[in-house]
Amino acid sequence: MNRESGCISIHTENIFPIIKKWLYSEKDIFIRELVSNGSDAISKLKKLVSIGEAEVDGNEKYYIKVVVDKEKKTLQIIDNGIGMTGEEVKKYINQIAFSGIKDFVEKYKDKGEEAQIIGHFGLGFYSAFMVSSKVQIDTLSYQKGAQAVRWISTSGIEYEMEDSDRTERGTTVTLYIAEDSEEFLDFYKVRETLVKYFSFLPYEIYLEDANAAKEDKKEGGDNEEKKAEEPKPINDTNPLWLKNPKDCTEQEYKDFYKKVFFDFNDPLFWIHLNMDYPFNLKGILYFPKLRNEIDNFDGKIKLFCNQVFVAENIKEVIPEFLMLLKGTIDCPDLPLNVSRSFLQNDGYVNKISNHITKKVADKLISIFENERESYNKYWDDINPFVKFGCIKEKKFYERVKDIIIFKTTGGEYVTLKDYLERNKDKHENKVFYVTDEKQQAQYIKMFKDNNMEAVMMNTVIDTHFIQFMEMNNSGVKFLRIDADLSESMKDKENNVDENSQKEISEALEKMFKESLNNDKLRIKVEALKSSALPGMILISEQARRIQEMSRWYGGFNLEGLYAEEETLVLNSNSGLIKSLLNLKDKEDRKEDVKLICEHIYDLAKMSHKQLEPDDMTKFIERSNSLLTKLASGL
Incomplete structure (x- = not known):
């Protein structure tokens, strides 16, 4: 093609300040966007191959490679996906208002199952200018006879296009890192970012240090060739949440938990979410074993979009009380780079939240009904979570209200109904509770001496939960063990x-x-x-x-x-x-x-x-x- 230059067609004024200050609050997100684009390019190609519109070598492996070159001050993201023609570069790069992903999905939506394309990032490519003084694209389309194209821009506003010397199908994006962003020339910083966002990307990602390769050649000399190690991808392309729950072993669930959350303790139990209709949702939620009460509020729910990490603990998507758990949730259809006010009012997001709440409640009910002894053992760890969930989510409370249990001073675990029934002759509709076993030992002894029992209410949330229970159980009154004397303690045969x-x-x-x-x-x-x-x-x-x-x-x-x-x-x-x-x-x-x-x-x-x-x-x-x-x- 003839050398060409011009201005990018931007349909929104001051688009780059928006990208830098509003759309992307974290600077490293440009890596997520560019690698995601590479993943999308591979997904597009696989889709075309599956419907007979593209051909590839049957032994070819799909990959994404990230190359750090500190000497040249460049960072490259390379994929062997679908590539682009000159016309496609003009349409999808030069006209920001269009979305290549959107057009692709629209074109092929009726030809079988939609490819798993991340594609909700919209302006993602232009996040490259957050850290770059110049951006270069070299791309070769999968189409037979296509000419490789080079696109260069130093401002994100003006560009130049010409033929490229690229010979392999796919795309290389080269970032010339600006002085104020040279931390992204640090190999370990880039590795940390890739692991953060792409630990479970469906295509293998390789990270290469260009300068290290040069050093290895120097050390090897002319007479001695060092045996190169087989490069290893930094990601797991098949995370456990994608598997059918029936095919997962208990050990696999435990190993995955320890790997993702760096917790040496086994989780108590877990819930495997696996839903294709009416929306696509997969994930695993773990109930961790608590080491101390502070852990109650130290959960971590990682949100993914097609195996790309998006953020942790987004309460607009995940019910707030679930933040006490640990887990991974993958929502391929979720609009991600939009305002939180949109998420709060989006019907699809609400359905996801309600579904997750229901699945958690169903799991707890199932353990209570089928493994009551295990449920009792779990209660000391899970009760703050259940109580917080009841207070925050009325629907959750309605589902689990009959499986809320209390540990008695006698060491038994009983429901509210059980406790009231067992003690109706001693103190009708009163629930006596203990907040400190040691401090209130004398009162507990008096209760035991009179064949009475109190329940343990000694977590941070119990002050609020007690009032919540009184509001939702008409006539029931909770009293701390030192608040009143039961009639059963009084000597009714006193002759005075x-x-x-x-x-x-x-x-x-x-x-x-x-x-x-x-x-x-x-x-x-x-x-x-x-x-x-x-x-x-x-x-x-x-x-x-x-x-x-x-x-x-x-x-x-x-x-x-x-x-x-x-x-x-x-x-x-x-x-x-x-x-x-x-x-x-x-x-x-x-x-x-x-x-x-x-x-x-x-x-x-x-x-x-x-x-x-x-x-x-x-x-x-x-x-x-x-x-x-x-x-x-x-």
């Missing part, structure tokens, strides 16, 4: 008449308020079945929750408005309380009464939280004083 009980209550209340110098202290006297415990603290559930929420969200100091409503419960069946009552009128024992009251109160407080430093100091001093008195009386 009402007047005597009132007299005892008034005497104890007066004694403790005076001894503790606290006129506002709430005191309640109950006859409990257990005589071992002289006193305990109860905290108002409502007031405590408001306090916790003010601390959780920060900036709202509600201490004065909603102070923790603390009640000291004294057990009139306790031998110590009875002895204390006998001392109430003895003037010479007033100091002893004061010490004992303070000690009972501190012991009660220690059963539900740590003492403040000053209180702990006084407690220790008082303990020494009481022991001294005891020893002196022996």
